Amino acid sequence: GEDVEQSLFLSVREGDSSVINCTYTDSSSTYLYWYKQEPGAGLQLLTYIFSNMDMKQDQRLTVLLNKKDKHLSLRIADTQTGDSAIYFCAERDDMRFGAGTRLTVKP
Amino acid sequence: EAGVAQSPRYKIIEKRQSVAFWCNPISGHATLYWYQQILGQGPKLLIQFQNNGVVDDSQLPKDRFSAERLKGVDSTLKIQPAKLEDSAVYLCASSLGTGPSGAFFGQGTRLTVV
Numbered sequence: 001g002e003d004v005e006q007s008l009f010l011s012v013r014e015g016d017s018s019v020i021n022c023t024y025t026d027s028s029s030t031y032l033y034w035y036k037q038e039p040g041a042g043l044q045l046l047t048y049i050f051s052n053m054d055m056k057q058d059q060r061l062t063v064l065l066n067k068k069d070k071h072l073s074l075r076i077a078d079t080q081t082g083d084s085a086i087y088f089c090a091e092r093d094d095m096r097f098g099a100g101t102r103l104t105v106k107p
Numbered sequence: 108e109a110g111v112a113q114s115p116r117y118k119i120i121e122k123r124q125s126v127a128f129w130c131n132p133i134s135g136h137a138t139l140y141w142y143q144q145i146l147g148q149g150p151k152l153l154i155q156f157q158n159n160g161v162v163d164d165s166q167l168p169k170d171r172f173s174a175e176r177l178k179g180v181d182s183t184l185k186i187q188p189a190k191l192e193d194s195a196v197y198l199c200a201s202s203l204g205t206g207p208s209g210a211f212f213g214q215g216t217r218l219t220v221v
Contacts, residue, residue, distance in 0.1 A: 043198070043210075092209070
């Protein structure tokens, strides 16, 4: 958890794209994940990427992976107010979390 | 498919009392995690089980916290005695342990120590 770094806050307008970034530590992890946490709820698995891929698209979500820089990003297209939540990245072989990025979507 | 079940949802106790949380993972999931999430922070991994063996308990405060996973299925997390700073949400998660599937989380137990 301490070694996964994310920016704490992101604010966008409804309909814009959101990009949430994460820097991880373990270059040997086979899978990397993005989770979403809404108020009062547990974490919900959003999507994952296999470490030998550099991009994965899943409907409005695009995950980009730069293994050389250990950088993972999540792009949300056409961001909606329902996307407001805290987003966490995690590594398959070390399920520890950072502080997360709080995404606020303004109407 | 049933999700990860946790109970109770809420618990209020006085400091120095004991408390126990229960988790029933998704059927067939070999790996089980307990996390502590203090308000405004990310989940902190307390302990990870693979079947009924402990994989990682490096962040578990062993003087007051204990956890077990009997028969490699259900798990309980106990705090004895509780301190004010233990007030948090305790999350249980489970995963297959192989392949791409990540961890699936329960709703958590919100503990308030007064």
